[in-house]
Amino acid sequence: MTWSKPEIREIEG
Amino acid sequence: MTIAPNEVPVIPRGVRLHHDRVRDKWVLLAPERVISLDPIGHAILLEIDGEQTFGIIVSTLAAKYAAPADQIAADAGEYIMGLAARRILELRT
Secondary structure, eight states, rough: OOOOOOOEEOOOO | OOTTTTTTEEOOTTOOOEEEETTTEEEEEETEEEEEHHHHHHHHHHHHOSSSSSHHHHHHHHHHTOOHHHHHHHHHHHHHHHHHTTTSSEEEO
């Protein structure tokens, strides 16, 4: 696996 | 603002990694919040044990992914800072 910029994904109740 | 190499990221009490079997995804469970983790985010969180400094975490990930340490420091630092801003992680010195 290569490095990629991680993203914060907040799950919406 | 960046994270100093000697700072220690900590997963605070009440926050935990969880594997959602239904969706086969790793998530970070926090009070009233759920963060979906992509593979890189999960790899970063796995290195956070409350003892390793940010500098060591960056070195470990740089070796694991054969990527430049400065790129990893920038990306992982931004990720950790974003989670810290949401009070899902803490930084200690």
